Amino acid sequence: MRFKREVKTFVMGLLLTLPLSFFCIQAKSQSKNESFVNGGRTAALGGAYATLDDFWSMMVNPANLSGLNHPLEAGAAHKNHYLTKEISSTSVALATKLQHFNSSISISRYGISSYNQGIAAIGVGKQLSKKVSLGVKLCYSYIQASEKNVSVGAFSGEVGVKAFINKRLTVAAHIANPTHQSIGIEQQEELPSCLTIGSCYKTPYGFTLFVDTFKPANNPLSVSCGVEWSPYKSFTARSGFCSAQGSLTFGIGYSANRFNLDIATSRHPALGYSPLVSTSFWFNRNKR
Amino acid sequence: MLKQLVALLIVATTILCTKAIRAQSSHIDPIKSIVEYALASSIDGYDEAEELSAHFESLLLHPVVFSDTTKENLDRLLILSDFQIGSVADYIRQFGIIKSAGEIQLIPGFDQELAELIAPFILLEKPATRLFSIKDIANARVQATGRAAVTLQRAKGYYDTTSNRFKGSPFQEAIATNIAVARGTAAHFHAKKDAGEAGRLSKGFFDSFGASIQMDRPTKNISKIVVGDYRISFGQGLMLSSSYDISSVADPTLQNRKSRLTASRSMNESNFYRGAALEAVAHPYSFTIAYSAKSADGHLSNSDSCKAVKVTTGLHRNEKELQDRSNIFEQMLAARAACQVAKSKVAASYMHSSQQISGTSTSTNLAALDFESKSKGLLIFGEIVSDLRTSNTLKLGATTRISPQAFFTASYKHKSKSTPIGVKSSIGSSQSLYDDESFYAGIKVTPQYGLTAIAYAELYSYKYPKYLVSAPSDGFEAGASLSGKIGTSIECKVRFRHKQGATDIQQMQGNASLTERTKSNRGDMVAKYNINKNAQLTIGTSTGTFKTERQPLIIGYMLYTEGSLSVKKPSIKLYARFTAFDTESWDVALRSYENDLPGMYSTALLYPKGTRAYLMLRYTPSKSVNLWLKVAETVYSEETVSFGQGLDMIEGNRKTEVKMQATLEL
Secondary structure (H helix, E strand, O other): OHHHHHHHHHHHHHHHHHHHHHHHHOOOOOOOOOOOOOOHHHHHOOOOOOOOOOHHHHHHOHHHHHHOOOOEEEEEEEEEOOOOOOOEEEEEEEEEEOOOOEEEEEEEEEEOOOEEEEEEEEEEEEEOOOOEEEEEEEEEEEEEEOOOOEEEEEEEEEEEEEEEOOOOEEEEEEEEOOOOOEEOOOOOEEOOOEEEEEEEEEOOOOEEEEEEEEEEOOOOOEEEEEEEEEEEOOEEEEEEEEOOOOEEEEEEEEEOOOEEEEEEEEEEOOOEEEEEEEEEEEOOOOOO | OHHHHHHHHHHHHHHHHHHHOOOOOOOOOOHHHHHHHHHOOOHHHOOOOOOOHHHHHHHHHOOEEOOOOOHHHHHHHOOOOHHHHHHHHHHHHHHOOOOOHHHHHHOOOOOHHHHHHHHHHEEOOOOOOOOOOHHHHHHOEEEEEEEEEEEOOOEHHHOOOOOOOOOOOOEEEEEEEEEEEOOOEEEEEEEEEOOOOOOEHHHOOEOEEEEEEEEEOOOOOEEEEEEEEEEEEOOOOOOOEOOOOHHHOOOHHHOOOOOEEEEOOOOOOOOOEEEEEEEEEEOOEEEEEEEEEEEEOOEEEOOOOOOEEEEOOOOOOOHHHHHOOOOEEEEEEEEEEEEEEOOEEEEEEEEEEEEEEOOEEEEEEEEEEEEEEEEOOEEEEEEEEEOOOOOEEEEEEEEEEEEOOEEEEEEEEEEOOOOOEEEOOOOOOOOOOOOEEEEEEEEEEEEEOOEEEEEEEEEEEEOOOEOOEOOOEEEEEEEEEEEEEEOOOEEEEEEEEEEEEEEEEEOOOOOOOEEEEEEEEEEEEEEEEEOOOOEEEEEEEEEEEEEEOOOOOEEEEEEEEEEEEEEOOOOEEEEEEEEEEEEOOHHHOEEEEEOOOOOOOEEEEEOOEEEEEEEEEEEEEEOOEEEEEEEEEEEEOOOOOEEOOHHHOEEOOEEEEEEEEEEEEO
């Protein structure tokens, strides 16, 4: 009976995501805004983030904010793209529990002093019931090019929803910039607009599977999938694949009493490795 | 301004969701299921059905008493879900016994098409000896509806400098009134002005009108009278059919069509008859007679490969379209006599129709014989139509119960006459004697409650050229679907269809036409998660491929997520959906069926690349008032500079629609 239930849950997870996987074959273009740091766990899982519950995934999908376990948590992350000194991105973020909902604030910056772009975001998330959580996020995106004396910015919104179907299966959806806001004055450039649907299946064998289907408005669909395994309570190993770039990813995570550290790297078939490190600290004695 | 509005709605969504925690006793209004069901474009509307055609045959003899809202009783209708059954109970608890078949569509979870479908198989309340009385008028229930819709971006027709320029405003406006009287009598009136049409003062600023009165069982021997606009179908629909064609659904248990007569309350300007129709019963005999005479808009086009095509739009926006106004005059007289003995029924029908288009007059006389017979576990049905001269059309089919959970259907159609005029957009008449031959076989299995598997195949051939195929052709279609529940809260549906056919390589006048084979696949998958009584989350995807002998494979797909939420205080229902789509060609363009205002069905055709989102809000400030607001926006990819064709072309890559509706019940 238990086996039957497990099979049902697993089939459900497959139904949600795998039929789309054959599109990986043709989805080779850069379809995701990889400029900014989404955290070491996400990076190690091929970019899957929709259903995660760690600190950095909360900064991406605001519905994940409902999983915040501590009154206050802060973090920082840094990513170097393709081992090129000039191309790196840095993020800092803060999340806190409030009386009626959880909230976050994050700032990400990518580029060098002569050209850089970034996002500042405020998000709120709430657990509506035992089975569902909802979050919204307000983002301010900016681009600065000092040589051309250009500085432009624009607001956009995001919304996410996450459903806990049972103890093992979670599904989530995240919509970024549904109104297709643009940035720029004379030449307007559309901010990334996309729909992400993800599922997470915790197997009874100790590892967890993640699959995200990601469809940007102007690019082909792509799939990110990953697997996470915790051989010890505080240590986690991860690996994944992202079809948008055809890149393999892997990483490790370590969790202690008051902080969490994730290291990941992805390998682009042509451009090489992109290492990333992220950490977060929380200010109470609750176990993570 | 619009962006701010959308942003405001997103914020409102959050606030409402926060409030939803406190709502405990409300329930979901399954508008989406209604729309999908009404469109009959997929088999996913029939999860709960174990058997339809054979079962409904018995229901005709022993109708379901609709006022008895126990699940055991309403489950006999099979096509009603548990939720719809619950809605009936809630509705009757709130408003009392339903007084007309037309009122069924007002129940949450029901619509006109579904109401029309189940109407023949139900009694609204337990039969009483008292017949219609003039005193019943005092108990009339009145529902008035007002609606407005507008697309914020202007189409080319609004600023065209030629005579093609639209004469009216971009607002679509409509009003409708339904009056339901006790004893199954209902009256309906509607007036409408489409976007771009000029509403005349003399017509109350509207452009088209419709009205009907339907009386169920006014006397002992008359079972139904409809005066005004109505829809009717006889037998398998080969000779006469203007009603809902459920047999287009690939469900093997729905291949047997039923004769139907219902008042037309749709604002569709084409697909109905206008006149009077009557059904009389003198057991074991029943008789139907119908007469229609109406003018319609349209003209003949030679765009088809083999015949003149009657083209209608129902639009009167510019001089050219106004020239088509009332250009066609159609008359129809039809009669049917049926005899039912035990579980077998035989009927003979006759129809005379004539039409005048641009001074050209044609008339048709058709006679038909249809039958159905049910024995233990076997249903046989069929219809033979003759034009009383040289041509006969035939449909034969049988459904058998292989086991208590499995049904098998096979049917054969042979249509041997090439009509001189084809109907591209039906004008109240579906004279379907065109040239094809087909064989259908399908199986439906329901191994356990909540799980249904369907597989079917249909082989067909066309002896003569048809639209976009200039030579005789053949092909086949095969499909399979699986739908069921996983646990108690998840409904899952997966469907796949493969089709092979033919299309023109080139279509040059005077040259021998060449055709090539085409192969197409369609698949979709939907997973609905019923979070609780107040909320539902849906994730779905749809894909399509198309390939010809000369062209490489092209792919189209869409991905969507949808949510609905009910809040009791204030009484609000909210629907939201976001779709991302990417299609390489019109051949793989995908349709997105979405919730819309009651009485409207939205089927956005998604092509080529972009996103579509909508938010819809229903607010019920009091028991008798319902307010609806829908904002939908399609944004195409950045490289899109315009979309739409001809006068409907819109520059830019954004299309925003706003719709509002108010309903008052007295």
